[in-house]
Amino acid sequence: xxxxxxxxxxxxxxxxxxxxxxxxxxxxxxxxxxxxxxxxxxxxxxxxxxxxxxxxxxxxxxxxxxxxxxxxxxxxxxxxxxxxxxxxxxxxxxxxxxxxxxxxxxxxxxxxxxxxxxxxxxxxxxxxxxxxxxxxxxxxxxxxxxxxxxxxxxxxxxxxxxxxxxxxxxxxxxxxxxxxxxxxxxxxxxxxxxxxxxxxxxxxxxxxxxxxxxxxxxxxxxxxxxxxxxxxxxxxxxxxxxxxxxxxxxxxxxxxxxxxxxxxxxxxxxxxxxxxxxxxxxxxxxxxxxxxxxxxxxxxxxxxxxxxxxxxxxxxxxxxxxxxxxxxxxxxxxxxxxxxxxxxxxxxxxxxxxxxxxxxxxxxxxxxxxxxxxxxxxxxxxxxxxxxxxxxxxxxxxxxxxxxxxxxxxxxxxxxxxxxxxxxxxxxxxxxxxxxxxxxxxxxxxxxxxxxxxxxxxxxxxxxxxxxxxxxxxxxxxxxxxxxxxxxxxxxxxxxxxxxxxxxxxxxxxxxxxxxxxxxxxxxxxxxxxxxxxxxxxxxxxxxxxxxxxxxxxxxxxxxxxxxxxxxxxxxxx
Ligand SMILES: [Zn+2]
Numbered sequence: 416x417x418x419x420x421x422x423x424x425x426x427x428x429x430x431x432x433x434x435x436x437x438x439x440x441x442x443x444x445x446x447x448x449x450x451x452x453x454x455x456x457x458x459x460x461x462x463x464x465x466x467x468x469x470x471x472x473x474x475x476x477x478x479x480x481x482x483x484x485x486x487x488x489x490x491x492x493x494x495x496x497x498x499x500x501x502x503x504x505x506x507x508x509x510x511x512x513x514x515x516x517x518x519x520x521x522x523x524x525x526x527x528x529x530x531x532x533x534x535x536x537x538x539x540x541x542x543x544x545x546x547x548x549x550x551x552x553x554x555x556x557x558x559x560x561x562x563x564x565x566x567x568x569x570x571x572x573x574x575x576x577x578x579x580x581x582x583x584x585x586x587x588x589x590x591x592x593x594x595x596x597x598x599x600x601x602x603x604x605x606x607x608x609x610x611x612x613x614x615x616x617x618x619x620x621x622x623x624x625x626x627x628x629x630x631x632x633x634x635x636x637x638x639x640x641x642x643x644x645x646x647x648x649x650x651x652x653x654x655x656x657x658x659x660x661x662x663x664x665x666x667x668x669x670x671x672x673x674x675x676x677x678x679x680x681x682x683x684x685x686x687x688x689x690x691x692x693x694x695x696x697x698x699x700x701x702x703x704x705x706x707x708x709x710x711x712x713x714x715x716x717x718x719x720x721x722x723x724x725x726x727x728x729x730x731x732x733x734x735x736x737x738x739x740x741x742x743x744x745x746x747x748x749x750x751x752x753x754x755x756x757x758x759x760x761x762x763x764x765x766x767x768x769x770x771x772x773x774x775x776x777x778x779x780x781x782x783x784x785x786x787x788x789x790x791x792x793x794x795x796x797x798x799x800x801x802x803x804x805x806x807x808x809x810x811x812x813x814x815x816x817x818x819x820x821x822x823x824x825x826x827x828x829x830x831x832x833x834x835x836x837x838x839x840x841x842x843x844x845x846x847x848x849x850x851x852x853x854x855x856x857x858x859x860x861x862x863x864x865x866x867x868x869x870x871x872x873x874x875x876x877x878x879x880x881x882x883x884x885x886x887x888x889x890x891x892x893x894x895x896x897x898x899x900x901x902x903x904x905x906x907x908x909x910x911x912x913x914x915x916x917x918x919x920x921x922x923x924x925x926x927x928x929x930x931x932x933x934x935x936x937x938x939x940x941x942x943x944x945x946x947x948x949x950x951x952x953x954x955x956x957x958x959x960x961x962x963x964x965x966x967x968x969x970x971x972x973x974x975x976x977x978x979x980x981x982x983x984x985x986x987x988x989x
């Protein structure tokens with residue numbers, strides 16, 4: 416862990432020529448070369464790669480090492496203790512994708528296409544979710560939906576078109592959403608009497624229906640969720656992260672009072688955080704949005720924020736307490752036990768296809784996607800190796816083993832394509848498949864399969880450690896390996912976030928910290944001051960953490976007394 420921390424130093428500058436040994440010590444935070452052969456260095460490179468830092472160390476020759484740091488013009492080589500400036504080969508030529516360690520943003524834009532997750536739709540800002548990407552969505556949907564049902568919710572469907580006048584009933588709601596609305600003015604060959612809005616979210620139409628369905632305290636609570644698509648006009652679209660049309664779920668509940676509605680709001684925030692951690696292997700910070708970042712029409716907005724591989728935040732799910740704002744706008748009332756008419760208190764909460772973007776950005780590396788096993792459409796790929804008869808025997812055994820895994824509930828694929836093993840290895844690495852099993856003539860003879868993790872341990876030659884699993888144990892061992900791999904990804908993401916989060920009290924330190932990660936700082940709570948921070952550093956208050964310690968201090972920007980009673984999480988965001 417010590418080594419990983421040091422490697423994440425945002426400015427690992429080496430200012431003077433050092434001998435090989437010293438340089439490795441400097442980069443890895445320990446005397447990495449002591450007593451090691453050149454092969455050990457390749458193992459180190461893999462370690463660096465696996466935490467997604469902007470550092471690359473490459474095994475070069477049996478005599479020396481190549482160490483590179485991007486950008487290109489700053490790359491340098493080290494050969495057996497001598498320093499010389501030479502160009503370093505770019506990974507882009509190998510994979511056809513900009514390495515994540517060089518440019519996370521470019522990597523992301525390329526990998527969604529290259530891994531066949533999605534494509535651009537013909538209308539600007541729309542996306543086509545391809546089968547591999549949609550399979551991730553289906554897995555996400557199924558596991559999230561189960562959690563909704565476990566907490567007492569039921570699914571329903573509400574219409575795509577909403578009368579425009581509905582949006583004007585809640586003043587803040589219409590103000591917040593107006594710039595993003597798509598409005599239908601003509602249909603059936605003529606102009607409509609009243610334009611129809613293509614839903615950007617369904618509070619209004621659901622409010623209208625709840626007013627009809629709720630009349631007594633006996634009708635409460637109403638706990639409904641809807642899986643659907645929504646449209647919010649995007650000027651700067653980005654696949655999965657911001658698209659004009661996206662898929663999501665929206666939960667809408669109605670309660671007798673504030674206390675019960677707040678319990679629901681926070682319960683669903685916890686459901687999202689638990690789901691992100693246990694299914695997507697992403698640790699989230701749960702917290703409340705500052706007033707400037709609230710949902711239009713909400714009294715309180717809560718969020719889960721994950722850290723991506725470039726230290727930026729991604730808001731991955733939100734839960735809102737709407738108070739009686741929509742109940743008053745749509746006249747949703749009930750008679751209480753004393754026969755007095757009361758307004759209901761409502762909540763809404765959502766998670767979308769953006770979560771796929773979070774998975775891509777939280778786990779990926781230079782080799783491509785890294786999918787957490789519980790969301791991976793293919794959890795293990797078996798690659799039979801060999802030609803003619805031995806190839807056929809390997810393929811047939813692979814199919815047999817795959818059938819066994821399917822019975823154990825594992826999503827398995829046998830890659831019997833007419834292509835080289837090397838090509839297949841790279842292809843499945845790029846697609847982020849968690850486990851890869853190889854089965855060649857020698858393995859058949861030995862009666863075992865060789866299984867490697869997509870990321871994880873590396874041997875002294877810098878190759879992924881392969882575990883030889885006897886045929887008889889394979890079906891039982893793979894599910895456990897997938898669980899261990901989930902734990903590994905989560906621990907890695909946890910360590911990454913921890914090492915890129917700092918408590919800061921000085922403006923300069925704040926500005927530097929938000930450049931590469933999260934800063935925990937005091938803030939005065941004034942929107943004007945939030946604006947100043949954003950214009951100077953591009954950072955915004957991500958949330959006031961739910962579980963943070965109570966503390967008081969002075970604002971990081973303006974020195975006024977802090978608000979919120981605790982430190983606020985600041986970061987740049989997607
Ligand atoms: Zn301030």
